[in-house]
Amino acid sequence: MSDEKRFKDYWSDISEKQQGIFGEASLDGTSAMNEYNQAKTTVTPDGLEIRVHCENCGRQPAVTAEFPELIAIKYGLQPHVAYGPLIAQGRKILQGQATAWGFDPAKKMWFPDAKCSGCGWPVRPLISVGEAEAAIRAGQGSGWIPLAVVEQLSKYCFDLKSRGG
Ligand SMILES: [Zn+2]
Numbered sequence: 001m002s003d004e005k006r007f008k009d010y011w012s013d014i015s016e017k018q019q020g021i022f023g024e025a026s027l028d029g030t031s032a033m034n035e036y037n038q039a040k041t042t043v044t045p046d047g048l049e050i051r052v053h054c055e056n057c058g059r060q061p062a063v064t065a066e067f068p069e070l071i072a073i074k075y076g077l078q079p080h081v082a083y084g085p086l087i088a089q090g091r092k093i094l095q096g097q098a099t100a101w102g103f104d105p106a107k108k109m110w111f112p113d114a115k116c117s118g119c120g121w122p123v124r125p126l127i128s129v130g131e132a133e134a135a136i137r138a139g140q141g142s143g144w145i146p147l148a149v150v151e152q153l154s155k156y157c158f159d160l161k162s163r164g165g
Helices: 003-017 024-028 030-036 067-074 084-088 129-141 147-162
Strands: 040-044 047-051 062-066 101-104 109-112
Touching (some): 040 129, 067 129, 067 147, 129 147
Antiparallel strands (some): 040 047, 047 062
């Protein structure tokens, strides 16, 4: 099924039920999240690029989880909270803005609070801790993030988590 076809089906389904985009489906997250699980991921010099399907405009915007964000996730920390103090000190941890992340306890997966670059619709691709770890290893292996940085940030996150952060 093409994305366009799938998009139309989704849209007509919503219209029939008259529940709107933020109706039942998004309350428990299951229906909407199934779509996000089909996201394609690629490790790039910037981090883990996740291509998602925007349910509003049908585009396939890319959302990038930067390597430092993936390291925080590996340690079970919200990246923007974990690095907040460092960023406040003026340290350049992330290339982009510190995106807020959420955790889906049922699926045990993380998702960035991202928006479609085409239309601004919320897109929330789910990634697992295993995916984050694999992307960090791949980025390190390709020389896209230096081992010293991985070790430094890992220690920072480990210490923060140990203190209950
Ligand atoms: Zn969109």
